[in-house]
Amino acid sequence: MHLRLRRFRLTKAVPLAISRGRSSGAEHLLVELAHGDRIGLGETGSFDTGHHRYETCAIAAELEAFAPRVAQLGEALEARLTAPTVQDLPPRAELPADLINPLLAGLSPPARCGLDLALHDWWGKRLAQPLHRLWGLDPGACVATSVTLGLGETLAVLARLERWWLQLPATRIKLKLGSPDGVEHDRALVVAVAERLRQRQQQCGGACELQVDANGGWTLETAQAMAPWLAERGVVLLEQPLAPLLDPDADTAGFAALKPHCPLPLVADESCWNRSDVARLAPHIDGINIKLLKCGGLHEALAMARDAHTRGLQVMLGCYGDGSLLNGAAAQLLPLVHWPDLDSHLNLVDDPFSGLERRADVLLPPTGAGLGISWHDPCEA
Secondary structure (H helix, E strand, O other): OEEEEEEEEEEEEEEEEEOOEEEEEEEEEEEEEEEOOEEEEEEEEOEEOOOOEEOHHHHHHHHHHHHHHHOOHHHHHHHHOOOOOHHHOOOOOOOOHHHHHHHHOOOOHHHHHHHHHHHHHHHHHHHOOEHHHHOOOOOOOOOOOEEEEOOOOHHHHHHHHHHHHHHOOOOEEEEEOOOOOOHHHHHHHHHHHHHHHHHHHHHHOOOOEEEEEOOOOEOHHHHHHHHHHHHHOOOOEEEOOEOOOOOHHHHHHHHHHHHHHOOOOEEEOOOOOOHHHHHHHHHHOOEEEEOHHHHOOHHHHHHHHHHHHHOOOEEEEOOOOOOHHHHHHHHOOHHHOOEEOOOHHHHEOOOOEEOOOEEOOEEOOOOOOEOOOEEOOHHHO
């Protein structure tokens, strides 16, 4: 098996501002794993959660140093495919964790994610099946994705909402809060967007859902005051109101102190990276936001989703400024997700991938083998 990396640029049609700053695009990496006549594709790139930051150049260096370790992996995976036909395989023909986990251990989450996606794509292509089928998931059990409104002046935020509605019939709106201009600006945004959603419902029929994500931009005192205020205005969930902390005990204590004051479903994002975070936060939250770059790929994401369901938690599935390969990989998990939040590829002017489809505002798990996503080299365009 051979590893190859390619760099490409992703540019946002509308820059996104959150409590930690503003982004107009990023450089990402295409990870290719070739063995036999099949090539597995993965996508990875930089992201910043406020307490952890990963840069694409460092991720690339990490993967380049790792390349010699994948040489014998193709033969090892082939050896596991003892059944002559797909029909003879067990219902859940998952990528062998005992082979992959020790190999990828020690890598940063985004480096691990790029390789994990490429390995899953190769595995699915080798078995000629989409991953959701190999996992035994029902592709018809999918719900609408949210679309994001970044921070800004009220009129600009409302204009962004109208632009979304020109693109797709969005029924789930996620509003970023935690404004550097203070909580009164946050309140003004909520009032304005909630009123516009009410007008939209009167004009077009059908309910519109308003979610709030503060991206760690509030103090505990502010979050305790804002949560009931948001509930009174029809907001349906509150995501990561408190800054994530490096000390897991202190991080957990913040959610524990907020939960009794929060009548809304409380969702952990930047504080929740893996199954151990799900376990420590579960008594104090109502849901988790899984992101492939943050958790290290599909293997951990699938395990987190199953664990969350076992613990009675709802699952959100999110993204950063990702292309359709990352979001298409995440879309394989959509039958397990209550709150999809995979809209980043819809805000790109130069997405080099295809294969991720939607019906109205419902994203669909790609039906092609593996991840079901194709790469179109920007240099060839």
